[in-house]
Amino acid sequence: xxxxxxxxxxxxxxxxxxxxxxxxxxxxxxxxxxxxxxxxxxxxxxxxxxxxxxxxxxxxxxxxxxxxxxxxxxxxxxxxxxxxxxxxxxxxxxxxxxxxxxxxxxxxxxxxxxxxxxxxxxxxxxxxxxxxxxxxx
Amino acid sequence: xxxxxxxxxxxxxxxxxxxxxxxxxxxxxxxxxxxxxxxxxxxxxxxxxxxxxxxxxxxxxxxxxxxxxxxxxxxxxxxxxxxxxxxxxxxxxxxxxxxxxxxxxxxxxxxxxxxxxxxxxxxxxxxxxxxxxxxxxxxx
Numbered sequence: 001x002x003x004x005x006x007x008x009x010x011x012x013x014x015x016x017x018x019x020x021x022x023x024x025x026x027x028x029x030x031x032x033x034x035x036x037x038x039x040x041x042x043x044x045x046x047x048x049x050x051x052x053x054x055x056x057x058x059x060x061x062x063x064x065x066x067x068x069x070x071x072x073x074x075x076x077x078x079x080x081x082x083x084x085x086x087x088x089x090x091x092x093x094x095x096x097x098x099x100x101x102x103x104x105x106x107x108x109x110x111x112x113x114x115x116x117x118x119x120x121x122x123x124x125x126x127x128x129x130x131x132x133x134x135x136x137x
Numbered sequence: 138x139x140x141x142x143x144x145x146x147x148x149x150x151x152x153x154x155x156x157x158x159x160x161x162x163x164x165x166x167x168x169x170x171x172x173x174x175x176x177x178x179x180x181x182x183x184x185x186x187x188x189x190x191x192x193x194x195x196x197x198x199x200x201x202x203x204x205x206x207x208x209x210x211x212x213x214x215x216x217x218x219x220x221x222x223x224x225x226x227x228x229x230x231x232x233x234x235x236x237x238x239x240x241x242x243x244x245x246x247x248x249x250x251x252x253x254x255x256x257x258x259x260x261x262x263x264x265x266x267x268x269x270x271x272x273x274x275x276x277x
Contacts, residue, residue, distance in 0.1 A: 026148040
């Protein structure tokens, strides 16, 4: 899998992480490390462009969860700890609240199914393109 | 008719497993269902690598078979006994956000396969079979 890193035009605090290929147990930690580096460099908002991601396993769920916590300034989660950490930051997903610091772009159908069938998808805003994701912050 | 792939239990070989399942199943199942099954197989193999062998590589055999009604994928290993069919389902009375992420692999195996079977492997280890029902072909 390839990752690309861009910045929103004129806004160094908003980073765009593009994922191209297949996200699985072999490479999800590398994505977390990339995002961690962006946060350390001062990025405080993250767009994750999934439009070229052709496959995602449950390792991708761990990864997206970790990115959400990282960009809230929290440590990455223990995979066995459940999603309480997202829950505990006060999101009321039933009322339509979503992770404010991390937005997703264009997941392909099979990636969207993994998000939907596990419930993680409801924590994130999903945008059709990078521009609308950036504009939504 | 069946096809078999044997790999060492390393996460770096997961892409090879997925490519094998896609190729061996091509034309037998609709692309959407195939991708669901590929995900279920990935989760099963990842589980063996990460939890079964627990960092110590061992062999994993993936066999794609079945008949006109079912696509069956058998994953066998020599890891300590683990029956995913007995693994507790994430408590459905709990909100999704309270289900452990580490258990989502088995959850996706169940979600994306129509049937999950387990048998201890003769000589030690495990055999997990994922079954996808094939839609009846119309016409003749």
